[in-house]
Amino acid sequence: MRKITLLFVLCLTVCVASAQQKKVLEPTPPMGWMTWNYFGDNINEKDLREMADAMVSSGMVAAGYNYLMIDDGWQGGRDNRNNIIADPKKFPSGIKALADYVHSKGIKLGIYSDAALLTCAGYTASLGFEEQDAKTFASWNVDYLKYDYCHAPKDSATAVDRYTKMANALRKSGREITFSICEWGQRKPWHWAAEAGGQLWRTTYDVRDKWKNLSNQENAEGILDILDINADLHAYAGPGRWNDPDMLVVGLYGKKGPSGDLGGIGMTDTEYQSQMSLWSIMAAPLIATNDVRNMNEATKRILLNKEVIAVNQDPLGKQAERKIKNDTWNVFVKPLQNGEYAVAILNRAGQAKNYSLNWADLGLKGTYEVRDLWAHKTVGKGQKWKGQVQSHETKLFRLKKI
Known part of the structure; x- marks a missing residue:
């Protein structure tokens, strides 16, 4: 019994030490x-x-x-x-x-x-x-x-x-x-x-x-x-x-x-x-x-x-990847923990521009519900988005597959 108790204490000590080592600041x-x-x-x-x-x-x-x-x-x-x-x-x-x-x-x-x-x-x-x-x-x-x-x-x-x-x-x-x-x-x-x-x-x-x-x-x-x-x-x-x-x-x-x-x-x-x-x-x-x-x-x-x-603050902890990069448009995609995606569309130009984007061009196949995180509302459902982006504006969307 004494050996079993000592073994239990040793295992508990090792487990606690291991957990402390693995803790992420x-x-x-x-x-x-x-x-x-x-x-x-x-x-x-x-x-x-x-x-x-x-x-x-x-x-x-x-x-x-x-x-x-x-x-x-x-x-x-x-x-x-x-x-x-x-x-x-x-x-x-x-x-x-x-x-x-x-x-x-x-x-x-x-x-x-x-x-x-x-x-x-x-x-x-x-x-x-x-x-x-x-x-x-x-x-x-x-x-x-x-x-x-x-x-x-x-x-x-x-x-x-x-x-x-x-x-x-x-x-x-x-x-x-x-x-x-x-x-x-x-x-x-x-x-x-x-x-x-x-x-x-x-x-x-x-x-x-x-x-x-x-x-x-x-x-x-x-x-x-x-x-x-x-x-x-x-x-x-x-x-x-x-x-x-x-x-x-x-x-x-x-x-x-x-x-x-x-x-x-x-x-x-x-x-x-x-x-x-x-x-x-x-x-x-x-x-x-x-x-x-x-x-x-x-x-x-x-x-x-x-x-x-x-x-x-998404727990998955992924930094977005810039998928589209040119003098006018930058588009970023960030995978989220629950399987959704965040997408940012930046207009770098000095004037408002219209833009059309197929989600498949970002590697996102299928149909998505699109929520505008600044407007706080759903702005579309489908396989693409199109709209106007003001000069130096960044549209920020959350995409949920449907």
Whole structure:
């Protein structure tokens, strides 16, 4: 009997360990709100508590935006034991108090550092202090780390080494912390970032609040520029491993600051809606950056569309494949868990265009019921769709076979 009991305990221990190893962090793309595009490094605990309150009252949390992420500018250096500390003027109550506050609202807390001595904005970073900082973040009850790559060498080997060190440190910290790798896609992280310990990785330079880069400046990408990079990476995405084409700029309307640099003059609501459609069908993280405390109805309609969010959060975890690509039309197809499909049709042209599309041309044989996820209604049944698409509009459909 004693042997049987010991065998049972051993089997149970092995099973629990195996289950823990198999647990996937971020089985669907992370959703939340981040400080950078709206506040830059001018952040403080009062504004962030207000933003957490607004995320609840506006319906953002109920819609799935469950992270509040602090970007660069929170740091106050290190104490006499080399523990990283928050700026006492910006965060007089400390980061743990803020984490406790947002957790009480049903929101997780994200924080930021850099794989060098200084961050992009010149604040204290984590190179050489990976384990110490990871333990500090864990002690503050942080849930997410965005790890940037400013002031670091350009080669890939160093990047892999530095990101792996921080990922290992997070795993040893005693707390589950999502790891967001942010080296801007220059070292093709889709090939190595998951193995290095990341749950998501940036595929491009920073997004600007504009439709397209017309200046040929580096790091001045608009929505179309980022789309054309991220769209080709569908094979590398899946549960717990996401391509990250950077934050949503929906509702910023050309606000001065990081997203307003390098020609970021703002976009129309149609273009903002297109970003939401395209990021959703590409299974990208949905990280809002507008002032959630003061959203107009158009911004709320875009960010809170539960049918669109459901496409992004589909448990199958597939990033859409771009099936049609030319100067005017892009068409994306995303398989969904229940056997349905999401289809996005983007008109890249500067004027409205009529379009006719046979589902068979996308590899979808048979007859389908077509639901327009922005109109919230069924718009047809059959083997094709035809209609008008406005300039820079993205139609987003859900197809159910009948």
